[in-house]
Amino acid sequence: MEIALFIFDRMTSLDAVGPLEIIGRAPNADVKIVGKTAGTVRAGKSSSGLGLIADYAIADVPSPDILLIPGGADMSHVTSDREVLDWVRQVHETTTWTTSVCTGALVLGAAGVLDGKRATTHWSARTQLAEYGAIPVAERVVIDGKAMTGAGVSAGIDMAFTLFGMVAGDEHAQFVQLLTEYDPRPPYHSGSLETAPAAVLERARPFMPS
């Protein structure tokens, strides 16, 4: 089961590594870390600034079973890259699952593979996702056909467990949940627009879609 994780400059590192850590433990998982070209990419400075290595170029990975696209605070350099979008569109033709986390959904949208499909993304990007013809849904994980999308950043972990269950069964997914101690206990309750306190929503206002 070939899993292609696409990475790129200014991405959000947890968007990628959260789901990778989970789905990479599936039986027969053959993870390929893919950049537009092979080499180093650098996550966004607003998040970790972490350097990550693309072991493959997109041209080397034409037919993965699972495609995973993470997001970032600024996606315009990816959503305008015709070569990357062509690859996403071609790869999608033969994937079992085409997936995204956070604003990675905008790349799927720009490639045209979410047209008329229900999908989720970071709360700040729902309007933009709709502009690509997708139907934005304010849920944590959304499945429409073979497109599976996760909401912002940390939602990629929940998406990956959902995906894991589908490709390798519930019991193995539960085993990996135990191995990764995924028993979350957030010390605050501010993880969604519905639960964040008023003062936090006020801080977040500049990021909200108009």
Place this chain on the structure above:
Amino acid sequence: MEIALFIFDRMTSLDAVGPLEIIGRAPNADVKIVGKTAGTVRAGKSSSGLGLIADYAIADVPSPDILLIPGGADMSHVTSDREVLDWVRQVHETTTWTTSVCTGALVLGAAGVLDGKRATTHWSARTQLAEYGAIPVAERVVIDGKAMTGAGVSAGIDMAFTLFGMVAGDEHAQFVQLLTEYDPRPPYHSGSLETAPAAVLERARPFMPS
């Protein structure tokens, strides 16, 4: 606020990137990705196999405010590395917070900085942690003095929000929780030894401390 994330071969990538993504968003965060030497490290094949870049060598980062040590399935090459342990011990003298995720606690233990302290680690490593003189506690995040430890893999995210609140205040932590949509909804309830189904515990038996 200088934050040193120590990375090494065969580490678990989410142990590092989960907390990094959160605490790296703190005001004035100056993240330094540190290896024994600068250059590439490769996460464990049992998890992601991801290549990560250490921008600094340990010798370049003698006095971070926060030290963060992730874990991995096999830690013996780190817990036996005198040069790394000396660095951890020296750095700990002047940190504000010395932190670990998962079996990263074994490195703190081997360096002697958890002697007589309450600490948590991956459930599989509690016995080994006790051998270093620490008092293992089956909690998700444990604070004893300036040592803050998180349980297995995904617990690093909860630890990072706890740490974030302490260094930058609750409201900013809540804002970052909203930005990262940390509103977890695991599709299974198998994230701890207490909640995992019997068949899953049976699979996990080889990993349990004797």
